[in-house]
Amino acid sequence: MDWIEGLNKSIEYIEENLTETIEMEKAAQLAACSVFQYQRIFPYIAGVTISEYIRRRRMSAAAFDLINGHEKIIDLSLKYGYESPTAFNRAFQSVHGISPSKAKSEGVRLTTFPRITFTLSIKGEEAMDYKIKTKKSFRIVGFSLKEPMTMEECFEKVPQFWKNVGEQGGIDKLCALMDGSEPEGILGVSTCDKGDFSGYFIAVATEKPVPDGMEEYIIPETTYAMFESVGPMPESIQNTQQRIISEWLPTSGYEYAAAPDIEVYPERYQQAEDYRSEVWLPIVKK
Numbered sequence: 001m002d003w004i005e006g007l008n009k010s011i012e013y014i015e016e017n018l019t020e021t022i023e024m025e026k027a028a029q030l031a032a033c034s035v036f037q038y039q040r041i042f043p044y045i046a047g048v049t050i051s052e053y054i055r056r057r058r059m060s061a062a063a064f065d066l067i068n069g070h071e072k073i074i075d076l077s078l079k080y081g082y083e084s085p086t087a088f089n090r091a092f093q094s095v096h097g098i099s100p101s102k103a104k105s106e107g108v109r110l111t112t113f114p115r116i117t118f119t120l121s122i123k124g125e126e127a128m129d130y131k132i133k134t135k136k137s138f139r140i141v142g143f144s145l146k147e148p149m150t151m152e153e154c155f156e157k158v159p160q161f162w163k164n165v166g167e168q169g170g171i172d173k174l175c176a177l178m179d180g181s182e183p184e185g186i187l188g189v190s191t192c193d194k195g196d197f198s199g200y201f202i203a204v205a206t207e208k209p210v211p212d213g214m215e216e217y218i219i220p221e222t223t224y225a226m227f228e229s230v231g232p233m234p235e236s237i238q239n240t241q242q243r244i245i246s247e248w249l250p251t252s253g254y255e256y257a258a259a260p261d262i263e264v265y266p267e268r269y270q271q272a273e274d275y276r277s278e279v280w281l282p283i284v285k286k
Contacts, residue, residue, distance in 0.1 A: 003032065024050070060095070144199050182205060225281045229279060254283040
């Protein structure tokens with residue numbers, strides 16, 4: 001329950017600062033996790049990214065300001081943190097479907113997005129099998145995507161990265177590096193530096209030399225909660241990740257640890273109904 005309370009404290013901070021600068025570091029601190037973890041957890045629980053939530057809440061508040069006729073559009077753009085009326089206009093239209101100037105007209109239809117409140121919901125619809133294991137440090141070798149990215153950009157760029165690696169024959173090259181090291185299979189690894197996102201690897205665990213065009217990374221000894229995902233990709237593993245964050249983690253007695261997240265694909269990526277993959281969530285006792 002402490003974890004849920006932390007998330008609600010972060011929402012309270014955001015709500016109190018809709019017209020001020022919202023610091024992700026502060027929001028994440030209130031939720032007792034890193035910025036990367038916070039941005040990763042939020043959409044699984046709320047169904048929307050944190051930046052999108054903030055934008056929707058600000059534009060909901062801006063709409064009330066407009067229909068009450070208290071402020072000019074140029075003043076509202078500054079009030080809600082937009083550098084220009086054009087940027088504010090674009091954000092407003094994306095939420096309400098009309099321009100701010102039209103929103104002042106009587107009888108227009110506007111959209112409001114209420115404040116989120118997180119609650120603990122015990123669904124019990126479907127069992128979740130898992131095991132907790134401390135994995136000793138191991139080495140991975142593969143293709144890396146290292147660039148500053150928000151969580152929203154990760155959702156866009158990582159799937160494209162997988163596509164590019166596959167189209168360029170990268171999966172075959174990775175399979176050739178397999179030497180029996182565990183975990184066996186193609187790995188999707190979100191790396192971190194002091195809890196913040198630092199890159200993404202498509203790799204394998206191996207002791208073989210690093211080929212040209214690839215990099216190595218040492219995953220530190222970490223305790224993982226390991227979950228099996230069964231079903232066609234990517235829907236199956238996405239659903240598993242959401243259930244881990246929203247159903248398992250809040251009542252587990254563990255917290256999200258500042259260590260790499262790992263997805264394990266034991267065989268080639270498949271659309272089969274019985275395709276089996278794994279999600280490894282780094283954890284630490286509360």
